[in-house]
Amino acid sequence: MEKVEHTVLEHEKNERIDKVITSLDSDWSRTQVQQWIKEGLVLVNEKIIKTNYKCNIEDHIEISIPDPEALDVIPEEMDLDIYFEDSDVIVVNKPKGMVVHPAAGHVTGTLVNGLMAHCKDLSGINGVLRPGIVHRIDKDTSGLLMVAKNDKAHEHLVNQLVEKTVTRKYKALVHGNIGHDYGTIDAPIGRDPKDRQSMTVVENGKHAVTHFQVLERFKDYTFVECRLETGRTHQIRVHMKYIGFPLVGDPKYGPRKTLEINGQALHAAILGFTHPRTEEYLEFEAPLPKEYEELLEKLRKN
Incomplete structure (x- = not known):
């Protein structure tokens, strides 16, 4: 317990x-x-x-x-977009709209349900509902996740996250035109005292650092790459709002008047880590989803 x-x-x-x-x-x-x-x-x-x-x-x-009740996650056959797999680790490209693991309201159709059908050997550190899950991305964020297939690999990968040696780069489209090419947002994140379902920058929050680089500018929008140094809940979404450039399509932290995209324009594009057994550094890159790429093309034409 x-x-x-x-x-x-x-x-x-x-x-x-x-x-x-x-x-x-x-x-x-x-x-x-x-x-x-x-x-x-x-x-x-x-x-x-x-x-x-x-x-x-x-x-x-x-x-x-209390310890979680013995509850079987129902394996579901899915067409998973797997970028790498061996006896220790799986790297999977999660589609937009998919929840990572079962929780209240999402018992089936999650990434974990698909992983359980794909392979039975996932680490048990996070319990029966989150087997193998080392880190999470939001339901409407697409992109790369690393999944541990045994407890030793899980601990090794979590330690890399704690030591900030994992490479996590996201592509984001934000409202407004960012004037400088590079920047670092160092602002603590915690629960919003006015809305406990949201996160915000608060004085007594957890240490959070996001580095960003401008990739492309449009009239009223900026396409950026954000590199996570820490991994707080909704970190990029909260940090970009904090500096005045909220994510396009973000229903929680962005403006109501936004471009047509289903959920926030955020994609976990690059993931790099040291393999827990071979100690080799591995890095993977997933292209933007079609919907996201088409949105950028429209902005370029305009």
Whole structure:
């Protein structure tokens, strides 16, 4: 059973305990958290509380997360776009609109469902619902992901992410015209206190760094390559909005008036890492999806 601890911050004062806890992890639902509270798995200042408890500043919350129930992920035959595979690692190009792993509301049709049909040997570090998943990209972001086929490979790849030695470059189309060719955004990211379903730049957020380079300029838009130094939730989407150039088509962080594209114009184009067994550096590049390329062509013609 995993334990998670949290000290209540000033902006969380007078919030319900279940709301505060749900905001700590995007994978936790309010219903799930309320059940943990009812089962006595949540302590505040070492005492059992009720779901309607209102938090005070400096309250110490301790959550005992129960081990996941034995739940089989249903293997589903899919036409996966695999760029590399051996006995340790799979590199797959995820299409736009596909969720990476099963969660509430997405039990089937995920990348993990397809991977389970493709091969049975995926690492078990992330439990039954996220086998082999080392890192994630959003549902409407396309591009390359590395998947571990055993626990040793999984730990090796995660360590590379922690040590910031993995190459992760994304292609993004943003609103506005960026005047300089290169830039670095170093701004901490955390939950938006006004909208707990969104992330934003906040003083007490987690360290987050994005480097960007302009690839092409249009009248009202800029095509950029973003290199992740850290990997926070929605990092590129939040950082580009923060500097005034939100992603085209982004329903959460972008303007309503945007170009016709289904979801944010963001593609995980380049992925590089050291192979966990051979220690060889591998790098892969996936071309832009057809819809994305056609959008750029329209802008070039205009």
